[in-house]
Amino acid sequence: MGIGASLPRLEDERYLRGRSQFVGDIAFPGMLHAAFLRSPHAHARVISIKKPEGAENRVFVAEDLSGVARIRSVAKLPGFRGSDWPTLAKGKARHVGEAVAMALAASPAEAEDLTAATVVEYEPLAPVVTMAQALAPDAPLVHEQWPDNVLLDSKLESGDFEAAKRAAKHVVTREFRMNRQTPFTLEGRGCLAHYDGRLDELVFYCSHQLPVPLQIGLSQTLGISQRRLRVIAPDVGGSFGLKSYLEGEAVCVAWASLKLGRPVRWIRDRHEALICDASCRDYRCKVTAYADAEGKVLALDCEVIVDAGAYSPWPWPAGLEGMMALGNMQGPYDIRAFRGRGINVVTNKPAGQPFRGVARPISCVGHEMVMDALAWELGKDPAEVRRLNLVKPEQMPYTSVTRKQLDSGDYPRALRRALELIDSDGVLARQRRGEPDGRLIGVGIACFYEQTAYGTGPYGYSSWGIELVPGLEPAVARLTGDGELVLEVGSHSHGQGHETVYAQIANEVLGIDPHRVAVRHGDTYTSPVGTGTYSSRSMVTVGGAVDQACRLLKRPIAQIGAHLLQCRIEDVAIKGGAVVGPAGSVSFAEIGRAWYHHPENLPDGVDAAGLTAIAGHKPHDPGVFGYSTHAAVVAVDRDTGKVEILDYAIVTDCGRRVNPLLVEGQIVGGFANGIGNALYEESSYDENGQPLATTLADYTAPSAPCIPDVKLDFFEIPTPFAPYGIKGVGESGAIGPPSAIISAVNDALRPLGAAIYETPVTPRRVYAAIEAARAR
Amino acid sequence: MTTIAITVNGETMRAEVEPRLSLADFLREQCRLTGTHLGCEHGVCGACTVLVNDRTVRSCITLAVAVDGAAVRTVEGYDGDPLMALIRRCFNECHALQCGYCTPGMLAVAYDVVRRLPQADRARIKAELGGNLCRCTGYLGAVNAIARAAEIWSAGSERVGAFLAARDRR
Numbered sequence: 045m046g047i048g049a050s051l052p053r054l055e056d057e058r059y060l061r062g063r064s065q066f067v068g069d070i071a072f073p074g075m076l077h078a079a080f081l082r083s084p085h086a087h088a089r090v091i092s093i094k095k096p097e098g099a100e101n102r103v104f105v106a107e108d109l110s111g112v113a114r115i116r117s118v119a120k121l122p123g124f125r126g127s128d129w130p131t132l133a134k135g136k137a138r139h140v141g142e143a144v145a146m147a148l149a150a151s152p153a154e155a156e157d158l159t160a161a162t163v164v165e166y167e168p169l170a171p172v173v174t175m176a177q178a179l180a181p182d183a184p185l186v187h188e189q190w191p192d193n194v195l196l197d198s199k200l201e202s203g204d205f206e207a208a209k210r211a212a213k214h215v216v217t218r219e220f221r222m223n224r225q226t227p228f229t230l231e232g233r234g235c236l237a238h239y240d241g242r243l244d245e246l247v248f249y250c251s252h253q254l255p256v257p258l259q260i261g262l263s264q265t266l267g268i269s270q271r272r273l274r275v276i277a278p279d280v281g282g283s284f285g286l287k288s289y290l291e292g293e294a295v296c297v298a299w300a301s302l303k304l305g306r307p308v309r310w311i312r313d314r315h316e317a318l319i320c321d322a323s324c325r326d327y328r329c330k331v332t333a334y335a336d337a338e339g340k341v342l343a344l345d346c347e348v349i350v351d352a353g354a355y356s357p358w359p360w361p362a363g364l365e366g367m368m369a370l371g372n373m374q375g376p377y378d379i380r381a382f383r384g385r386g387i388n389v390v391t392n393k394p395a396g397q398p399f400r401g402v403a404r405p406i407s408c409v410g411h412e413m414v415m416d417a418l419a420w421e422l423g424k425d426p427a428e429v430r431r432l433n434l435v436k437p438e439q440m441p442y443t444s445v446t447r448k449q450l451d452s453g454d455y456p457r458a459l460r461r462a463l464e465l466i467d468s469d470g471v472l473a474r475q476r477r478g479e480p481d482g483r484l485i486g487v488g489i490a491c492f493y494e495q496t497a498y499g500t501g502p503y504g505y506s507s508w509g510i511e512l513v514p515g516l517e518p519a520v521a522r523l524t525g526d527g528e529l530v531l532e533v534g535s536h537s538h539g540q541g542h543e544t545v546y547a548q549i550a551n552e553v554l555g556i557d558p559h560r561v562a563v564r565h566g567d568t569y570t571s572p573v574g575t576g577t578y579s580s581r582s583m584v585t586v587g588g589a590v591d592q593a594c595r596l597l598k599r600p601i602a603q604i605g606a607h608l609l610q611c612r613i614e615d616v617a618i619k620g621g622a623v624v625g626p627a628g629s630v631s632f633a634e635i636g637r638a639w640y641h642h643p644e645n646l647p648d649g650v651d652a653a654g655l656t657a658i659a660g661h662k663p664h665d666p667g668v669f670g671y672s673t674h675a676a677v678v679a680v681d682r683d684t685g686k687v688e689i690l691d692y693a694i695v696t697d698c699g700r701r702v703n704p705l706l707v708e709g710q711i712v713g714g715f716a717n718g719i720g721n722a723l724y725e726e727s728s729y730d731e732n733g734q735p736l737a738t739t740l741a742d743y744t745a746p747s748a749p750c751i752p753d754v755k756l757d758f759f760e761i762p763t764p765f766a767p768y769g770i771k772g773v774g775e776s777g778a779i780g781p782p783s784a785i786i787s788a789v790n791d792a793l794r795p796l797g798a799a800i801y802e803t804p805v806t807p808r809r810v811y812a813a814i815e816a817a818r819a820r
Numbered sequence: 821m822t823t824i825a826i827t828v829n830g831e832t833m834r835a836e837v838e839p840r841l842s843l844a845d846f847l848r849e850q851c852r853l854t855g856t857h858l859g860c861e862h863g864v865c866g867a868c869t870v871l872v873n874d875r876t877v878r879s880c881i882t883l884a885v886a887v888d889g890a891a892v893r894t895v896e897g898y899d900g901d902p903l904m905a906l907i908r909r910c911f912n913e914c915h916a917l918q919c920g921y922c923t924p925g926m927l928a929v930a931y932d933v934v935r936r937l938p939q940a941d942r943a944r945i946k947a948e949l950g951g952n953l954c955r956c957t958g959y960l961g962a963v964n965a966i967a968r969a970a971e972i973w974s975a976g977s978e979r980v981g982a983f984l985a986a987r988d989r990r
Contacts, residue, residue: 059920062855062895069854230921281921539918716958740864748949748959
């Protein structure tokens with residue numbers, strides 16, 4: 045049941061029996077409910093706000109929030125412009141749905157009635173809706189104190205770009221548009237603040253991915269010490285990056301509870317989520333590859349524009365997406381010269397926020413679309429051009445032109461295996477034969493790596509100079525008086541299954557049955573100060589800390605065991621949840637009893653700190669690098685533009701798999717997110733900045749019939765840089781699908797001379813591309 | 821206000837409710853049965869699905885007054901039910917849930933599919949699940965779980981008993 049076992053999840057029982065507890069399930073007597081009045085305009089001056097008569101003390105505007113600081117999230121990157129994010133709009137609203145006032149009442153419906161009775165006078169301003177508008181010389185300004193709408197314009201150049209460019213025989217350029225999405229978690233954002241007068245502290249329940257950083261952010265914004273702030277993230281109904289920022293609504297709710305001394309709860313509804321949750325994946329990119337006669341890429345030139353929305357979220361400031369998109373644009377390929385520019389613009393739309401895969405989906409599309417373009421120009425097989433350019437296993441460890449340190453693996457083998465799984469030769473023959481129904485068949489490939497579990501060093505977050513540099517993770521391991529184990533960690537699970545996999549690590553070290561291990565997380569009362577779950581890091585960093593803590597715990601367990609067995613400590617071993625000596629064994633239960641109940645019998649020299657150990661893990665600075673190849677086979681209906689995925693294979697190396705069943709769950713879940721990105725999901729806006737996808741009928745997250753069965757395979761090539769050779773894997777599945785599917789669709793459309801470089805690949809867009817080719 | 825009496829998980833609940841109160845809010849706020857989850861409140865995501873007189877119903881767009889006199893079964897209401905015990909085991913073993921928020925609705929649909937369409941193939945199971953959104957799992961775990969549960973259920977009560985007993989011994 046240790047590392048490598050497909051142990052079904054230990055936490056499932058509560059979800060399967062309706063005993064889980066999400067923030068909306070928690071209620072306190074006397075609780076008030078909050079509702080927010082939101083701007084109907086994308087860009088408008090707030091002239092006046094008239095509270096409903098008789099309810100003046102139940103409706104709050106920016107001026108009422110005494111002592112609340114603005115949310116400010118900056119990076120020390122050259123030229124970075126910080127924006128303040130007001131908790132309630134002050135002076136101006138910068139996107140539809142920005143909160144302007146908060147109302148409190150005995151029920152959500154009554155609170156909404158109060159917001160409806162509040163009258164706001166706006167002076168509408170010209171909105172900045174598109175990237176082109178944001179960059180236009182005479183553009184209206186989202187933030188008046190800035191000279192333009194550019195939040196960060198960063199450049200990255202490496203190798204002898206000009207020389208490589210001169211040496212090139214082939215030059216291909218492609219441009220791509222990935223349209224804005226919303227993360228869409230089944231459980232929306234929400235929080236409940238409850239002032240505990242006895243302890244003089246605020247207990248803050250929140251559906252959040254990072255309870256420990258949230259404690260810091262709330263403390264800074266509210267001006268109360270961290271000691272007086274307990275943050276609890278109970279069960280969290282999905283996050284994928286969304287629930288990692290400090291939201292203005294949370295600050296308002298916490299403030300109100302402190303001010304009134306009453307519990308206050310706010311649960312957003314789906315309409316609010318779709319109009320004002322932080323959004324994601326809003327990019328344009330243009331990539332030029334310079335290659336030699338054979339198709340070996342000598343240099344890459346790329347430009348990425350990111351629509352960052354109106355504000356910079358805390359703790360991860362806007363602008364990092366552009367940096368990440370650039371830094372990964374060379375992909376898993378051996379390219380020695382690079383020039384890139386990443387422009388992050390602000391617009392009158394909700395803030396952008398990292399979402400599973402963060403920037404890598406556009407990087408992947410970027411490097412893969414020029415590989416395809418080169419292959420087509422040279423008349424070669426796209427797989428062959430990729431093989432020619434992939435980093436070879438004998439080159440590992442390999443430092444990329446953008447200073448990524450690919451540490452281990454066999455990238456060409458992953459490509460080969462993925463093509464085998466879809467029977468690429470058979471599909472190509474079928475493609476040549478043609479389909480009886482007239483549909484066009486295409487094959488697409490996406491090769492990429494995933495940098496996971498970044499460290500604190502110059503390759504990681506610290507080089508960006510952000511407010512909160514994450515990295516180190518501690519864990520506490522405690523043997524209970526009856527011989528079971530409690531693990532306390534600073535990460536939190538929003539579906540990943542940490543309660544199972546950390547227990548498996550403990551089993552690996554101590555032999556204890558995972559069913560006798562409790563993982564405590566998501567509560568700053570019990571969580572050691574770690575930073576949490578993101579960047580596919582928990583299994584590596586927190587898993588590493590759990591491993592170390594359990595190893596430390598072996599010492600007192602062995603000491604007490606040796607004493608009970610009346611033998612030397614050198615002669616005992618810890619196995620299967622017991623201490624085994626030459627003449628017998630004692631169970632952990634007996635060890636626990638000896639320490640907690642009868643310390644008087646223990647010899648001198650047994651550590652007085654007892655059966656509790658704390659240890660930490662410092663991740664490898666450059667992170668550890670998993671990788672994948674995705675291969676897709678699609679059929680495109682030329683009359684309707686409909687795309688069907690006929691076959692799909694994913695080959696992944698995430699190093700040693702702690703729990704293969706859960707790894708597959710991560711890959712397939714990411715795959716479904718990627719299919720949404722590729723084919724279905726779009727948060728579109730009209731020319732006034734009004735959101736058009738405001739219900740789940742308009743925002744089409746993929747449902748079960750949209751997800752084809754998928755062929756999976758894994759390599760387990762360990763990284764030398766993490767305990768047990770584990771590489772992170774949480775985001776990998778979501779990175780490849782847009783790229784592989786676009787590649788396949790364009791392969792299918794080639795006979796028509798059509799191509800599409802925009803997601804989602806809707807039937808309408810495919811049909812338009814076919815029509816445009818016909819008209820040429 | 822309207823007086824209603826709804827049998828919830830076998831127990832009759834009488835209440836004075838506003839006509840606008842949804843069944844989901846009635847279950848969650850008045851019965852304090854919070855296992856029924858609200859994902860969208862406009863009838864798309866399926867998280868709030870419960871059984872009303874043995875048929876799947878979206879409790880977010882069903883008014884409490886409209887099911888006056890009916891029997892409602894929520895995720896909390898399957899104690900001692902062998903089919904749900906089987907489905908739960910299969911969900912666990914096939915990793916059909918991650919964050920667990922959509923799970924109560926998925927279970928209600930699974931219960932319905934196994935009884936109504938025990939021979940359903942994967943495509944049909946996917947179609948039946950089409951009204952239940954999940955953002956974590958990519959659905960394939962749930963499809964596997966329902967297919968396995970249907971297969972075992974169709975083989976008869978002896979097979980179900982043996983399957984569950986083998987798991988309980990572990």
